[in-house]
Amino acid sequence: MSLVLLLGVTVLPLVFLKTYIIPYLRSPLKSLPGPFFAKFTNLWRLFSHYKQTHIETQQALHDKYGDAVRIGPNVVSIADPALVKTIYSTRGTFIKSEYYSVNDALQDGHLIPNIFSTRSNVYHARALKPMAKLYSFSSALELEPSMDVTLRTLFSQLETRFMDGANAGKTCDISEWFSFFTWDFLADVTFSERMGFLERGEDVGDMIETGEKVMRYFSVVGQIPTLDKLLGKNPHLPYKFADFSVTAGFCTQRFLERVQLPDEEKQTKKDFMASFMQAKREYPELVGDDEIIGILILNVLGGADTSSIILKAVLYHMLRNPLYHHTLVAELRASLPSPSPRTTPSPSPSSSSSSHHYPLPLSHAQTSTLPYLQACILETLRFHPVLGHVLERVVPSSGLTLSSGVVLPPGTIVGVNPWVMSRSTLVYGPDASTFRPGRWLRDEGVGETEEAHGERVARMKSADLAWGGGNRVCLGRPLAMVQVAKVVASLFAYYDLALEDPTQEWHLHKQWLVLPHKIRIKIARAPM
Ligand code: HEM
Structure with a gap:
């Protein structure tokens, strides 16, 4: 017998035994149900994410096994609404898992975390201190004029390319245009300069497409984060994975230009960059130029695709449900003042000499009083959460007691997939798998009281992970809520919209983000 063969038959079984069998036999998670291979290796879930079947697979596993399913040797997916507030607590006792470190940037051989990726509560609290107030609701409202310009x-x-002259009736892939809008919008509120997506009608610098590739890498490699060191963060690897360098370069350039502006001109800017620079003056020990550039990039990357997903999903679900569509349009058009803002002369956003009268977007003051609009947005956030992954956290020293009485030991990775939770019949009732905006409104048909309605909505919101949760909840939520409501309201109020082919389903790219593509519509000015 050759030496190689001898080594093969003796060493390999030992390695197999040590890597897979002994950890399996000793695992404190042994009693938990789950797919057979997931008990031995994370490759099982890596492939599930690679095939983009992770959402359906996790939903089916929870249907079969209940609230706690082992989806990796040390990973447990949770679907128990009673544990949401424990895992995602405002004190942040369950820290983010190593999965998030794939999002750190590699600079000169060092890993640089950001507010989103950091696993340290100390780093997070320090980074957030000077920034938190800039993301408040009142700060979001100050940005409303800028939203209006980008929206117009x-x-x-849309009017020029799909409604006017020879272009009237042309099919519009609104999924592309919502992406162009949100990327330009985020750039505008961040550094008072759009990136040119809308005017050019294209993915400038392939930033959107590259972003999707980076998110796909994060989705797959994040299941075995040590792989990142061998792949994306390996400087010796000849192959280069997609990264955010074009977007990062764009943001850095805007920062360098701002620094060189004369002080009087700097003071005229009302955007996130101006606020970040003010934060640097107030907290010089916490905010330097690197921190400012980091949060500029995060603002665009964290806000653009997420907001566009919700816009696409609201529009798609409305257009596929004639009853909901008509109810929304009726509420919006009844709310418009007379004469309609379209007949009121108003300059075009790009040229004051234009003969076109582009409608004035509905204001936050208007949209916030429209219950059906708000219900449609809440239902979309529930039915189509932007994130399709388990939001991984690490069990702290206290352990985590499941409803079955099983205690998960410290160090176990646990988390809830917002898509799984959003289909919980316990929280949302027997029709949890149906898109129904009315669930957010008081059910007068069955005589639901104000109080009972309040309690029901509170129960639904307590399990809601559309914005994440606890100390790591989305920073951009107020801004996104104001923006999404204005866009949806204005579009449905001023335009007649219809799917080109109502039998045609959209394409969903299921990764970390669940990205809709190919929503082909016909759009025309509504008669006013
Ligand atoms: C509809 C739009 C949006 C949705 C649904 C959304 C959703 C989320 C979710 C689910 C998380 C938690 C991620 C996790 O725990 O792993 C998150 C975090 C975050 N979001 Fe958003 N987001 C939206 C828009 C925005 C916008 C507009 C901005 C910036 C202006 C933003 C900035 C952030 C940041 C900085 C974090 C990290 C927070 C932390 O870890 O402390 N988001 N978002």
């Missing part, structure tokens, strides 16, 4: 640019582009 969207209207002008």
Whole structure:
């Protein structure tokens, strides 16, 4: 017998035994149900994410096994609404898992975390201290004029390209245009300069497409984060994975230009960059130029695709449900003042000499009083959460007691997939798997009291992970809520929208983000 063969038959079984069998036999998670291979290796879930079947697979596993399913040797997916507030607590006792470190940037051989990726509560609290107030609701409202300008640019582009002259009736892939809008919008509120997506009607610098590739890498490699060191963060690897360098370069350039502006001109800017620079003056020990550039990039990357997903999902679900569509349009059009803002002369966003009258977007003051609009947005956030992954956290020293009485030991990775939780019949009732905006409204048909309605909505919100949770909840939520409501309200109020082919389903790219593509619509000015 050759030496190689001898080594093969003796060493390999030992390695197999040590790597897979002994950890399996000794695991404190042994009693938990789950797929057979997931008990031995994370490759099982890596492939599930690679095939983009992770959402359906996790939903089916929870249907079969209940609230706690072992989806990796040390990973447990949870679907128990009673544990949401424990895992995602405001004190942050369950820290983010190593999965998030794939999002750190590699600079000169060092890993640089950001507010989203950091696993340290100390780092997070320090980074957030000077920034938190800039993301408040009142700060979001200060940005409303800027939202209006970008929104009217969207209207002008849609009218010119799909409604006017020879272009009337042309099919519009609104999923692309919502991406162009949100990327330009985030750039505008961040550094008072759009990136040119809307005016050019294209993915400038392939930033959107590259972003999707980076998210796919994060989705798959994140299941075995040590792989990242061998792949994306390996400087010796000849192959280069997609990264955010074009977007990062764009943001850095805007920062360098701002620094060089004369002080009087700097003071005229009302955007996130101006606020970040003010934070640097107030907290010089916490905010330096690197921190500012980091949060500029995060603002665009964290806000653009997420907001566009919700816009696409609201529009798609409305257009596929004629009853909901008509109810929304009726509420919106009844709320418009007379004469309609379209007949009121108003300059085009790009040229004051234009003969076009682009409608004035509905204001936050208007949209916040429209219950059906708000219900449609809440239902979309529930039914189509932007994140399709388990939001992984690490069990702290206290352990985690499941409803079955099983205690998960410290160090176990646990988490809830928002898509799984959003289909919980315990929380949302027997029709949890149906898109129904009315669930957020008081059910007068069955005589539901104000109080009972309040309690029901509170129960639904307590399990809601559309914005994440606890100390790591989405920073951009107020801004996104104001923006999404204005866009949806204005589009449905001023335009007649219909799917080109109502039998045609959209394409969903299921990764970390669940990204809709190919929503082909016909759009025309509504008669006013
Ligand atoms: C509809 C739009 C949006 C949705 C649904 C959304 C959703 C989320 C979710 C689910 C998380 C938690 C991620 C996790 O725990 O792993 C998150 C975090 C975050 N979001 Fe958003 N987001 C949206 C828009 C925005 C916008 C507009 C911004 C910036 C202006 C933003 C900035 C952030 C940041 C900085 C974090 C990290 C927070 C932390 O870890 O402390 N998001 N978002």
